[in-house]
Amino acid sequence: MNSARNISTTLGLGNSKFGLICLSSFIIFLLLLPLFSSDYLLYVVMRIAILCLLSYSLNLLLGYTGLLSFGQAGFYACGAYACGKILLGGASLLPGIFIAMVVGGIVAIILGYFCVRHTAIYFAMLTLAFGMMIFSLAEKWIKFTGGDDGLVGIPRANLSFFHIFSVEMNKVPAYYYFVIIISLVAIYLLYRIIHSPLGLIFQGIRDSEKRIAFIGISVKKSRLACFTIAGIYASLAGALFAPLEQTVTPTVAHWVTSMDPIIATLLGGMYSFTGPVVGSVIYFLVKDIIVRITMSWMLILGIIIVILVLAFRGGIMGFLHLWLFHRWK
């Protein structure tokens, strides 16, 4: 029992049986899905997974460190353009994704150096400004980005590792498995980060940055670490997006794109680890369904969001936690 607990502590999975059962059935469901579903459904799930990664990137800043970023689309675009460019150059999938993450990380370190000196509205405005700078770069640097047309015809390159193995990614289910596995691994790693000492420091900064400084931890360095990790996650999302759509246009960098993860995170609950997943699923499906029914989908979506924010403070997962807590107490 004791050793089992230790293993569970080392893996960082906690002790909740209910949670573990939910998690494993969810993963099995995702892995079995291609056996009985259409390519379109797989496409939707991939888009949700990508939105999910972007939401985690945002929520690491918002829910765990207390910084609202309006510029995550900028890093998303960095990832998408970098990956698109590399794949157009004929590389295989893994280096494309990896280099895109490195590019996103480096951009995040450079921009973060300026952003993390500020908090609250100043931080939000700076990230918005940098995000829009990346947007106009994507739009105007025609030689490199293709301008308004964007990058077209990005190949879904093979997943190969030197000459040891090579898997075709042109079929939707193959790319689906790639996206799902990468996303699950990335989310697990983020879970580890949040429950590690570094993650605890992030949460401390959210609660009181003054206190963090006066217990001997550099607030700026920790915030920069957070901003960089968030940038890497956003660019990973972008890097998975480029081969999926096979085109990348400047809209991915627009601040409107930054709003998607913000809304998804608020819907799901920003103080719950599962919040971004739940929020992304609901936000994407609601949007997808309403768009088919009515032209004024923004109005309906707005109403739903208002109701959710007013009635479910702390998001859907926050509400569920509260509800379960009161029931079983």
Added chain:
Amino acid sequence: MGEILINTEGLIKTFGKFVAIDELNLTFESGIITSIIGPNGAGKTTAINLLTGALYPDQGKVFFRGEDITFLQPDQRVRRGIARSFQVMDIFPMLTVLENVQLPLLARFRKTRKWFFPVPYYGDILDEAEIILNYLGLWNKKDVTAGELSHGDQRLLEMGMAIASKPEICFLDEPSSGMNPLERAKVLELIRSLAEEGSTTFVIVEHDLDVIFSLSDRIIVMNKGSVLAEGEPDEIRKNKEVIEIYLGEEI
């Protein structure tokens, strides 16, 4: 005992036209519990802010063991051994009591850049946190969210966070404010026993004169941003100027 931990040279700090600190020269020696008293606006908290890095002076210097630390960041000062608590309480309200104490320990044990294993994996930090929380009498509340603690317990917790970094010198800004007499006695006892252990020197800003006279080895009386008088409690009690300005007739 007498080793000089912190001393200052001619500190000046102004806010607009108001001179909060005026040519302040202070010396704190190890092992001597020092209290800073004075009327409101005398510059007690500002002085502590200058010493711990919450504010920087306009002129003058702050030395720690002879090293010029005037413009060091707060976190760098903590790593050298200077900790503090705040007048307006400052804890991590959304984290549990245990996590609140673990955070300064992470800094002390240099584990702040570990990002893969969960916090409980680091046994030495957990053990030390248990010792500190037992000391404060908060171990049975370790899983409570800190924001839900009573005011007195929150103040205790904040003190625990300050001493968790095992500082050489620890500034407590009104540690017993807003506490009931029982809690106040507990805090007093805590400071006294910690001071007797000898690893930390305490400097206390207080309004409660009972606390001050029963606890301190040395008292500094501040007025209008500089030192009005300093000495042992008995000397201060008899000092005419101090009685006039601060203590009043009844003492």
